[in-house]
Amino acid sequence: MALVMIVARDVADRFHGFLASVMLEVAPKVFVAPRMNKGVRERIWGVVADWYGQDPRGSLVMVWRDLNEVGGIGLAHLGTPPRELVELDGMWVTRLGGSGNAL
Template sequence: MAMVMIVIRDMPDRFHGFLSSVTLEVSPNVFVSPRMNPGVRERVWQVLTDWYNAAPQGSAVMVWRDLNAVGGVGIANLGDPPRQLVEADGMWLVRRRGLSSEFAP
């Protein structure tokens, strides 16, 4: 079992209520579970995905420990995240939206 963190932004109240029932809200719209097994994590994400597909609004990102993923972190998101994740040499880099694909000096 691994720590799971879910952050939501501009989502309907039912997302907040559901996440509050299965995780701990440590800061506004930041939800964590210190020991969530993969089956529960997948079911929670499926509920969020189904609701989002029915009425797309806002965004959500979920991160968890995944030793088989880039940098040891599994990442899933819904909506348009304000940052873009780019894999480079076995780690994640973050690129802000609107910047060119080349890094500035």
């Protein structure tokens, strides 16, 4: 089980209510679960992805520890330009998918 964090921005109120019912809200629209298994994480993301498909405004980003991914971090996102982790001169940076811009 790993720490999971979801950041919601400008989404419908029901996202906030649902996420607050299954995770801790440590700052406005920032939700964490200190020990969440993969199955629960995927079910929660499935719910928000379905809702987002019905009301596509704002954005959600989910981050979790995944040793099989670049930098050991898994990323999932809805609504924002896709992001990916890349190594640049020995550092991990976030690049907007398709744009080639490092953040």
